[in-house]
Amino acid sequence: MNISIFGLGYVGCVSLGCLAKNGHTIIGVDVSRIKIDQINSGKATIIEKEIDEIISEQHKNNRISATSDFKKAILETEISIVAVGTPSTAQGHLNLDYIFKVAENFAEALKEKNEFHIIAIRSTILPGTCDKFTSIIEENSNKKRDVDFAVVDNPEFLREGTAVEDYFNPPLTLIGAENKEAANKLAELYKTLPAEIYITGTRTAEIMKYVNNTYHALKISFANEIGNICKALGIDSYEVMDIFVKDRQLNISPYYFKPGFAYGGSCLPKDLKALQTLAHDNYVKVPVIENVDKTNQLQIERAIEYISGFKGKKLGFLGLSFKAGTDDLRNSPAVTLIEALLGKGFEIKIFDKNVQLARLTGTNKEYIDEKIPHLTKLLVAEINELIEESDVLIVTNNEKEFESHLKNTHNKPVIDFVRLRDETIRQKQGYYGINW
Numbered sequence: 001m002n003i004s005i006f007g008l009g010y011v012g013c014v015s016l017g018c019l020a021k022n023g024h025t026i027i028g029v030d031v032s033r034i035k036i037d038q039i040n041s042g043k044a045t046i047i048e049k050e051i052d053e054i055i056s057e058q059h060k061n062n063r064i065s066a067t068s069d070f071k072k073a074i075l076e077t078e079i080s081i082v083a084v085g086t087p088s089t090a091q092g093h094l095n096l097d098y099i100f101k102v103a104e105n106f107a108e109a110l111k112e113k114n115e116f117h118i119i120a121i122r123s124t125i126l127p128g129t130c131d132k133f134t135s136i137i138e139e140n141s142n143k144k145r146d147v148d149f150a151v152v153d154n155p156e157f158l159r160e161g162t163a164v165e166d167y168f169n170p171p172l173t174l175i176g177a178e179n180k181e182a183a184n185k186l187a188e189l190y191k192t193l194p195a196e197i198y199i200t201g202t203r204t205a206e207i208m209k210y211v212n213n214t215y216h217a218l219k220i221s222f223a224n225e226i227g228n229i230c231k232a233l234g235i236d237s238y239e240v241m242d243i244f245v246k247d248r249q250l251n252i253s254p255y256y257f258k259p260g261f262a263y264g265g266s267c268l269p270k271d272l273k274a275l276q277t278l279a280h281d282n283y284v285k286v287p288v289i290e291n292v293d294k295t296n297q298l299q300i301e302r303a304i305e306y307i308s309g310f311k312g313k314k315l316g317f318l319g320l321s322f323k324a325g326t327d328d329l330r331n332s333p334a335v336t337l338i339e340a341l342l343g344k345g346f347e348i349k350i351f352d353k354n355v356q357l358a359r360l361t362g363t364n365k366e367y368i369d370e371k372i373p374h375l376t377k378l379l380v381a382e383i384n385e386l387i388e389e390s391d392v393l394i395v396t397n398n399e400k401e402f403e404s405h406l407k408n409t410h411n412k413p414v415i416d417f418v419r420l421r422d423e424t425i426r427q428k429q430g431y432y433g434i435n436w
């Protein structure tokens, strides 16, 4: 394929060399004369393992060239990849000036082009940017999205230092597009790579780099805080992390990556607090760890705020313990939520088949006696009774049997903290998912 690449920095130079190595013919476009001259004399614009040889070889094969003439590059190619910089502004916002300047270039060139053109944005951009890029082209040319051209998001996952290796072994090839034909055509470019090609909506693809990189930064900071605590205690943090990553069921796994309600129970809050206090006693600052509980409290406040909007309605809670299949009420966020809503004057009923007051003992009983002393009056024995008597239903744990009952709620508002599996419930009028 004939491909143009806008921006010949780290991402652009690597894509230029690697796509040429895969047999495509590439024209690079940049505003920097130096970078254009480097490519045209067979030299890489960046320092990276293997890239010098690739660029030199592909230059000899006549598969790569560079120019400042964006119009020529667009007119002579069928796909363009945009890899210009997206730095931060002084205030921390994303600076999309380079991206939108390139959109204007496309508007100007596409006026003169009759064939369909695909623009893949490889730069890291916030949700909504592809749409704005498309609008800039439409407003400044006589061309229409999906008729004359399509803009798709195709985030880059390479890391500097191992960029070529990462290019040929990506964790995933992600394409975000509303235009499926354009997405499939772009996917053709990557079909030789040993990675899943995942096609999704544009906005989903656009947010992914931010989710990934924020998580990477979080992982590093978490490891550093654990390292600092371990050092203070004379424990080898490298051995600790080696053991940590051995747990592939709970630690390095999809487990817990489910947006929903606050965590609770007898272990997480207690152990988090203990580690935090241990760090404090050893004069180690751990702001990441310290703020975990704050985020958790905010999730409860978010729920209180939303439910408070149903003033005067009878609330029915499906689930009281901190997770399905247990009667442990200690630090259950549902208990905290109900306590707060009772304080606001709400009439509340609760169904949780695992919670039988007569059988509660020890700290579990003490906890609930302190938080909701008149719990007996709120508990109902049958789920149908709860559904009938409530105006609004709040699902706080994912007991399987809830779903079959919630299907027949005649559009009573359902507030879901667990993301019920049954899509027909999620599509009902009045359904609200806490964070989806």
Ligand SMILES: NC(=O)c1ccc[n+]([C@@H]2O[C@H](COP(=O)([O-])OP(=O)(O)OC[C@H]3O[C@@H](n4cnc5c(N)ncnc54)[C@H](O)[C@@H]3O)[C@@H](O)[C@H]2O)c1
Residues within 6 Å of the ligand: 006, 007, 008, 009, 010, 011, 012, 029, 030, 031, 032, 035, 083, 084, 085, 086, 098, 101, 102, 122, 123, 124, 125, 156, 157, 158, 159, 160
């Ligand atoms: N560097 C990485 O490891 C990496 C990894 C993944 C994603 N990204 C993202 O990819 C994008 C590019 O990053 P980079 O590190 O390659 O940037 P870079 O600064 O190295 O290169 C950007 C290039 O774009 C050129 N440019 C600016 N305006 C232009 C225009 N109007 N027309 C043509 N060229 C223009 C610049 O001259 C420069 O050569 C960013 O959004 C970045 O966040 C970077």
